[in-house]
Amino acid sequence: MEDKVIIKFDNVSFAYEASEEDTAATQVVDGFSLDVPKGQFLAVLGHNGCGKSTVAKLINGILVPSAGKVTVDGLDTADDDKVTDVRRTVGMVFQNPDNQIVATIVEDDVAFGPENLGMPPHEIRKRVDDALKAVGMYEFRDREPHRLSGGQKQRVAIAGIIAMNTKCIVMDEPTAMLDPHGRQEVMDTIQMLNKERGITVILITHYMDEAVKADRVVVMDKGEIVLDGVPRDVFKNVEKLKSLGLDVPQATELAYRLRKAGLDIPDNILDEKECAEAILAALEVK
Amino acid sequence: MIKDITIGQYFIGDSLLHRLDARMKIILTIAFIVSIFICKSFPALLLMVLFTFVVVLISKVPVKMVLKSVKPIAIIVAFTSILNIFYVRGGTPLVDWRFIHITSNGVFTAIFMAVRIVCLVIISSMLTYTTTPTMLTDAIEKLLSPLKLFKIPVSTLAMMMTLALRFIPTLIDEIDRITNAQKARGANLDDGNFIERVKALVPIIVPLFVSSIRRAYELADAMDCRCYTGGPGRTRMKQMKLHPRDFAALAVVVLLIAGIVLLNIYFKAVLVR
Numbered sequence: 001m002e003d004k005v006i007i008k009f010d011n012v013s014f015a016y017e018a019s020e021e022d023t024a025a026t027q028v029v030d031g032f033s034l035d036v037p038k039g040q041f042l043a044v045l046g047h048n049g050c051g052k053s054t055v056a057k058l059i060n061g062i063l064v065p066s067a068g069k070v071t072v073d074g075l076d077t078a079d080d081d082k083v084t085d086v087r088r089t090v091g092m093v094f095q096n097p098d099n100q101i102v103a104t105i106v107e108d109d110v111a112f113g114p115e116n117l118g119m120p121p122h123e124i125r126k127r128v129d130d131a132l133k134a135v136g137m138y139e140f141r142d143r144e145p146h147r148l149s150g151g152q153k154q155r156v157a158i159a160g161i162i163a164m165n166t167k168c169i170v171m172d173e174p175t176a177m178l179d180p181h182g183r184q185e186v187m188d189t190i191q192m193l194n195k196e197r198g199i200t201v202i203l204i205t206h207y208m209d210e211a212v213k214a215d216r217v218v219v220m221d222k223g224e225i226v227l228d229g230v231p232r233d234v235f236k237n238v239e240k241l242k243s244l245g246l247d248v249p250q251a252t253e254l255a256y257r258l259r260k261a262g263l264d265i266p267d268n269i270l271d272e273k274e275c276a277e278a279i280l281a282a283l284e285v286k
Numbered sequence: 287m288i289k290d291i292t293i294g295q296y297f298i299g300d301s302l303l304h305r306l307d308a309r310m311k312i313i314l315t316i317a318f319i320v321s322i323f324i325c326k327s328f329p330a331l332l333l334m335v336l337f338t339f340v341v342v343l344i345s346k347v348p349v350k351m352v353l354k355s356v357k358p359i360a361i362i363v364a365f366t367s368i369l370n371i372f373y374v375r376g377g378t379p380l381v382d383w384r385f386i387h388i389t390s391n392g393v394f395t396a397i398f399m400a401v402r403i404v405c406l407v408i409i410s411s412m413l414t415y416t417t418t419p420t421m422l423t424d425a426i427e428k429l430l431s432p433l434k435l436f437k438i439p440v441s442t443l444a445m446m447m448t449l450a451l452r453f454i455p456t457l458i459d460e461i462d463r464i465t466n467a468q469k470a471r472g473a474n475l476d477d478g479n480f481i482e483r484v485k486a487l488v489p490i491i492v493p494l495f496v497s498s499i500r501r502a503y504e505l506a507d508a509m510d511c512r513c514y515t516g517g518p519g520r521t522r523m524k525q526m527k528l529h530p531r532d533f534a535a536l537a538v539v540v541l542l543i544a545g546i547v548l549l550n551i552y553f554k555a556v557l558v559r
Contacts, residue, residue: 100508111523146455
């Protein structure tokens with residue numbers, strides 16, 4: 001089913017070049033292979049320095065692999081002539097919303113991508129309005145971005161990508177700088193895009209409760225994939241995750257400890273409700 | 287508090303002046319500044335003052351705000367007036383006492399200069415009060431676009447201007463944050479003589495530069511991701527269009543200049559230069 005894969009990493013390696021202070025070139029990603037099917041919501045987990053941001057930048061050609069090949073919808077990201085097409089297919093949202101907004105008015109910022117693609121003005125207008133409505137920021141279209149909250153700014157940044165009609169969005173810790181409310185806003189937007197618009201989402205994060213909502217979770221360590229599967233299976237490996245310096249969702253953690261203490265609870269619990277029901281069931285048996 | 291600053295000094299409104307095309311406003315402002323300098327007789331000066339007054343009325347910008355824009359130049363106006371009073375010779379002598387010689391020409395020149403500078407400042411601040419920074423940069427880009435023939439990257443320059451405007455509030459926030467962080471570590475920024483205070487700024491400026499450079503890299507990546515190439519082929523969502531009102535405004539300013547020229551001819555020129 002080759003045609004259903006939108007992003008393909010084929011044995012990819014990447015090393016940052018040696019600098020003056022750091023004479024050894026640092027190998028960040030080594031022999032990395034990953035297929036992302038169209039329409040999937042994939043979460044990439046890993047603690048700092050595991051290469052997950054590098055993977056994100058490899059997807060749309062900001063970085064080019066030193067060995068191996070990354071293809072996006074059949075296009076090789078290393079091909080200079082194709083890089084614009086690659087970026088039309090994969091949009092990227094970064095951690096700090098302040099550093100990706102280019103205009104002084106919300107709607108002008110959303111228009112930036114389509115303008116760069118050379119689209120006719122009325123078409124841009126349509127896309128901008130549509131994108132702002134999709135993220136629920138239409139009423140804010142003539143505001144100045146610096147007066148918005150972090151979550152709102154990040155939604156504007158996402159709208160800027162939607163307006164380019166990309167098939168896939170890569171998000172590099174989009175909620176890391178937001179307060180809980182802003183995080184919720186952004187997560188809702190991401191899920192809506194995936195479910196309603198069928199956009200492939202690759203969410204790089206270190207929040208477990210965000211990863212739980214994905215269709216598939218990939219856990220990275222030292223530039224390699226160590227776990228890969230649906231959230232329920234991945235979070236079973238509590239000890240493995242902890243040894244990598246990662247947490248598991250709180251409900252999973254509680255179930256894990258209770259099980260270790262001798263209570264008969266299943267090992268694939270993800271949220272509070274499941275956890276409460278499992279505890280209740282276990283206590284009733286006793 | 288610091289979040290409340292507007293970029294530039296745009297005053298939100300929907301007056302006729304706000305709706306005029308930004309390119310036309312820039313050209314008319316330049317035309318007005320030229321007319322200020324060809325104006326040489328009192329009736330012509332009066333016409334200019336009247337015009338300025340009407341423009342302020344049309345813009346619906348509160349007079350208080352307009353006066354605020356004049357305030358910083360009050361000292362310059364006072365200073366040039368005093369110099370003119372004492373140094374310009376000719377006409378009927380008014381005061382002739384020891385080394386102080388004041389002549390009618392001196393007084394006239396002083397009044398002329400003061401009125402000219404005030405009008406100039408009010409009219410040019412009307413431009414920034416009624417035009418958003420985005421519209422201004424777009425208009426400047428359009429007006430300078432003939433320079434592309436000389437291989438001057440006009441749209442890249444306009445992009446730089448937009449980005450600079452965009453990052454002013456962000457950097458102000460950043461300065462605030464760094465200042466507080468340094469104060470929390472015991473930095474003393476408010477006391478001491480001038481040199482000590484300048485030195486105390488170093489621990490604020492260095493982190494500011496570091497973070498700005500980091501921001502610039504991230505911004506460049508983000509712009510790359512959104513297919514910005516800096517080259518040709520970029521379109522704009524908001525197209526600038528000239529409306530009948532823009533030509534009407536042009537006609538008014540042309541009439542003003544004609545009026546000033548006529549008044550200069552029919553009435554005695556007061557200014558010698």
